[in-house]
Amino acid sequence: MLSVAGSGHTGGSMGIADILTYLYFSEMRVNPQDPQMPERDRFVLSAAHMAPALYASLAEAGFFPQDELLSLRRMGSRMQGHTVRNMTIGVETTGGSLGQGVSIACGMAAAAKIDHKDWRVFCVLGDGESNEGSVWEAALFAAKFELDNLIFIIDRNNIQLSGNAEDIMPMTPMADKWKAFNWQTIECNGHDYQDIATAFLKAKEEKHRPTCIIANTVPGKGVSFIENKWEWHGKVPNEEQLKTALLELGN
């Protein structure tokens, strides 16, 4: 998809794929036949540059035909470069300016509370994104209003656009920060289904506190020459690299 588009964010999209697969196939209450079902769980991709992973998950789940994925970043496509709200295909929010989806997710969760609804809100954000001060404003808000129907998943992949996350702006200790903001904080291996499932189970059981799952992920997961390389945050494989990558993933 990214290769055909010729531009986009490869590393993060590949690293978050396991989490999104878990969410769309094992966790969230969604209905591909009725994307606007009022009782659906909401998914917000705050790190909206990882849109290709979301589109792939939605297509796999049956929200739209898979061949549409190849229209990524083309004029008129529903597969916009960063997510654009389109409820016909299950894309809940417009994003691309980091640190905003987190607030939208808070607002959704608060609205569910006002109406005494049991749907939940899942929000994926990046570790680099957490540089944004507004992320921490959202963290304060969700804790204050006891939004236990809100789950943040931090894609802790340790890279961002211009370098390794710890070099750009150290966020360590990440878990301590969220604990200090009064969130239930759980670390997991973002590629281990059992570990992921355990984390989400704890999130579901928590009362009065929002949950932050810090998912340790490998950007570019599954392709040796992309894995853990910040240089692959914002570029796509050429034809030859794509062949190698698909071969590695096939194995």
Next chain:
Amino acid sequence: MNKVEIRDLSDLQLKSIRDGFGEGLLMNAEKNPDIVALSADLTESVRMHWFADKYKERFFQTGICEQNMAGVAAGMALSGKIPFIGSFANFSPGRNYDQIRTSICMMNANVKIASSHAGFSYGEDGISVQMLEDIAMMRALPNMTVIVPADAYQASQAVSASLAVDGPVYLRLGRAESPLIFADNSEFILGQAQLLREGLDVLIISTGYLVFRSLLAADYLHKQGVEAAVMNIHTIKPLDESAILSYASKTCAVVVAEEAQMYGGLGGAVAELFAKKLPLPIEMVSVADRFGESATSLELHKKHNLMEDDIVSAANRAITRKVNCP
């Protein structure tokens, strides 16, 4: 165009425009259970405290977090609520412009942005709070409706009008005690200019607090033998282009008076319109690309040439520049 009745301005009654907003919010909240309100630690300052006291479960104190407040409001709006977010204009939209642009306007989220202390309405607080660029910022955003009420009565009507829009609305409110202009039965039709006074020599187009000054200026001009029409533009976007064009085609000279920077506000909107459709002389009464300072509202209006005699001079200049008038 909407011709409306105004009060007898020789019997001056003052009321803060933000009070009208607070009353309008409370009145509409009774009728509409989807309305929620969010405040960034300026609840009473934006007159949201009446709502907050009465509807505790629908009020969200977000703390001094204007960015998050705007995003939270977007999320609530996408979930069926109608949020009003309240702060000073310099913080919202000043600080949270990106959230208003991306999270609110790009999704056409049904959020109402109520911002007080706009213009020089709280002079003493000083330079940072004196927001003069907000009209330009909000007017530039697709999907945004921009409303600037001219008195407290109109501010209350503006709340009701904003609810008729299924999308973002910017409500620009002043803090200062402002003269009541409109008769109690006057109509507020979103997107329609209000003709407050007829006159064929010059058209004064105004918004917000300077509408009152424009009426005073028209009185003074009348004594000089100059007949000035006064038009109130409470809805800056969408602009009532046909009303402005049809009246201006009779006067052939225009003054725009507003408590805002000269670039991009109502003056900018009007100039764009005339440049495209009907080139004619326009004089601006607005802040000349400068920031303010600590002083009373009145002192600042005098220093920045926003007084009725400044409007009179501008009208005379515009009339002198007239060419080829029918």
